[in-house]
Amino acid sequence: MIGRLLTSDFLKIKRKGLWFLTALGPIGVVALQMVNYGIRRDYLLEQSEDDWGYYLLNVHSFTPLAIVLGIAILTSFIASIENETNAWKQLIALPVSKLTVYLSKFTVLAILLFMSSTILMLFSMAYGVFLDLGDSIPYAEIAKFAYYPFFASLPILALQLWIASVCHNQGIPITVGIFGVIFAYSSFVLPDWMIWKWPSLMNQWDEPVINVMLGVGIGILLYIIGMIDFARRDVK
Amino acid sequence: MEYIVQTENLSKNFGKEQAVSNINLKIRKGEIYGFLGPNGAGKTTTIRMLLGLMKPSSGTIKIFQKDLKKERINILAKVGSLVENPSYYPHLTAYENLEALRKILGVPKSRIDEVLEIVRLKDAADKKVKGFSLGMKQRLGIAASLLHNPELLILDEPTNGLDPSGIIEIRNLIKRLPEEHGMTIIISSHLLSEIDQMATQVGIVTKGKMIFQDSIEAMRRFAQPKVVIKVSDSEKGWRSLVANGIKAEHKDDLILFDECSDEKVAHIVQILVQEGISVYRVEEEKRSLEEIFLQMTTGEQTL
Numbered sequence: 001m002i003g004r005l006l007t008s009d010f011l012k013i014k015r016k017g018l019w020f021l022t023a024l025g026p027i028g029v030v031a032l033q034m035v036n037y038g039i040r041r042d043y044l045l046e047q048s049e050d051d052w053g054y055y056l057l058n059v060h061s062f063t064p065l066a067i068v069l070g071i072a073i074l075t076s077f078i079a080s081i082e083n084e085t086n087a088w089k090q091l092i093a094l095p096v097s098k099l100t101v102y103l104s105k106f107t108v109l110a111i112l113l114f115m116s117s118t119i120l121m122l123f124s125m126a127y128g129v130f131l132d133l134g135d136s137i138p139y140a141e142i143a144k145f146a147y148y149p150f151f152a153s154l155p156i157l158a159l160q161l162w163i164a165s166v167c168h169n170q171g172i173p174i175t176v177g178i179f180g181v182i183f184a185y186s187s188f189v190l191p192d193w194m195i196w197k198w199p200s201l202m203n204q205w206d207e208p209v210i211n212v213m214l215g216v217g218i219g220i221l222l223y224i225i226g227m228i229d230f231a232r233r234d235v236k
Numbered sequence: 237m238e239y240i241v242q243t244e245n246l247s248k249n250f251g252k253e254q255a256v257s258n259i260n261l262k263i264r265k266g267e268i269y270g271f272l273g274p275n276g277a278g279k280t281t282t283i284r285m286l287l288g289l290m291k292p293s294s295g296t297i298k299i300f301q302k303d304l305k306k307e308r309i310n311i312l313a314k315v316g317s318l319v320e321n322p323s324y325y326p327h328l329t330a331y332e333n334l335e336a337l338r339k340i341l342g343v344p345k346s347r348i349d350e351v352l353e354i355v356r357l358k359d360a361a362d363k364k365v366k367g368f369s370l371g372m373k374q375r376l377g378i379a380a381s382l383l384h385n386p387e388l389l390i391l392d393e394p395t396n397g398l399d400p401s402g403i404i405e406i407r408n409l410i411k412r413l414p415e416e417h418g419m420t421i422i423i424s425s426h427l428l429s430e431i432d433q434m435a436t437q438v439g440i441v442t443k444g445k446m447i448f449q450d451s452i453e454a455m456r457r458f459a460q461p462k463v464v465i466k467v468s469d470s471e472k473g474w475r476s477l478v479a480n481g482i483k484a485e486h487k488d489d490l491i492l493f494d495e496c497s498d499e500k501v502a503h504i505v506q507i508l509v510q511e512g513i514s515v516y517r518v519e520e521e522k523r524s525l526e527e528i529f530l531q532m533t534t535g536e537q538t539l
Contacts, residue, residue, distance in 0.1 A: 004340050005339075007339050008336045008337070008340050014327070084325075084326065085321070085322070089320075090337075090380065092287075094312060095309045095341070234284070234289065234290040234291060235284070
């Protein structure tokens with residue numbers, strides 16, 4: 001059943017610009033470094049012995065913003081497809097369980113984000129090679145900076161999907177999304193327990209993998225809460 | 237006789253307001269059940285509960301003799317529905333809209349062409365639904381509800397927003413389905429004439445309560461039109477009619493009759509003319525649904 005719902009959901013996002021946004025996010029993040037390194041490459045290369053590491057840190061400085069903003073836009077788009085003509089009532093009146101409907105929406109979003117992360121990895125590697133940052137390409141580090149933020153941002157995804165699918169007024173999830181972006185922007189000063197800080201991979205122990213664990217754990221928890229609330233509600 | 241749909245004391249509260257209270261629907265196989273009531277009477281809420289979109293506050297729903305609460309998915313696999321305004325994905329074509337639903341229902345692709353044919357949307361299959369007229373969207377909604385060849389079809393105000401030819405088309409389609417496909421149909425409307433032309437069985441709700449549930453023939457006895465006659469001297473006219481043994485009402489300077497065959501109207505006019513009273517107008521006054529409601533709610537409680 002989940003397979004059928006997924007193919008149906010992927011058909012529904014046709015012509016909505018979701019694929020475009022999925023690619024635009026990571027390309028934009030790397031493009032900012034193209035500008036940065038294009039203008040002051042020599043200065044930047046002087047800043048550190050480890051040119052690859054320093055370059056990846058630069059790339060990563062914009063990744064959390066792009067992810068949080070991307071999640072807010074994608075979830076709102078996905079929910080608006082059903083909200084626009086209240087197609088929820090048609091969808092839920094089909095022989096499907098509400099839990100599966102919600103799971104399918106979440107899965108579509110997670111797949112889109114994962115693809116974004118993959119594109120980010122490929123692009124940051126390609127531009128790094130183009131910049132000639134050194135022969136030993138740190139593949140593991142590149143993958144880490146691409147996929148860790150993805151896992152660390154799962155709670156934000158779960159929260160945004162929950163709000164977007166139960167609020168008929170899409171102003172509410174958009175507002176929450178904007179606050180999320182502002183939070184992500186000020187990650188430096190946020191306490192560690194704020195989920196919007198996690199994609200920055202910063203914490204007091206300086207151990208990014210903690211954010212990944214927290215992201216997956218709290219992400220699943222928020223997902224389950226959202227799913228149960230969605231299933232419990234009457235469809236208007 | 238086994239019922240396809242049976243509800244027992246079905247109720248739904250929104251906060252303190254009781255939208256539906258103790259509704260006992262009884263619908264047999266092959267019927268076209270007209271669900272009639274003014275706006276806000278609780279028709280849509282009842283239908284939403286039948287589809288499992290809303291949970292009843294109390295009472296039970298049995299569809300195909302199964303409990304909706306326990307076997308929702310099995311039941312819905314054999315139920316097609318169109319609730320209120322049609323739902324669609326405007327950025328997709330008519331074909332893609334149906335394809336999105338077909339994937340979930342798991343019926344063969346050929347069904348899409350078949351249902352598009354039934355609602356005559358085949359020519360518009362590859363156009364985006366965004367540009368459809370309301371009538372076309374409504375027909376697309378009906379096509380969607382027919383995709384999996386349901387045994388029970390629930391249509392909430394299906395002729396809303398359609399032009400006269402569209403209404404006739406949908407009406408003929410709805411009448412055909414029980415005969416050709418053995419479907420049972422529930423159709424809701426706030427228009428008595430609409431239900432009158434399609435339904436075999438009628439349920440009337442007002443303010444969340446079922447006030448009438450019987451065959452359409454029984455319903456028609458209530459909805460007979462009145463004949464209104466305007467004369468120069470209504471007082472005198474009415475007296476002479478009553479003197480001749482004709483049951484008539486005298487109200488607002490008008491004379492009103494309940495049953496009125498052509499012969500009877502002719503007879504009445506003849507009496508009036510012979511009495512030297514000028515007859516200005518003889519009109520038939522269709523009784524509005526509201527009046528019938530009023531009569532039912534204030535009349536005998538045996539209904």
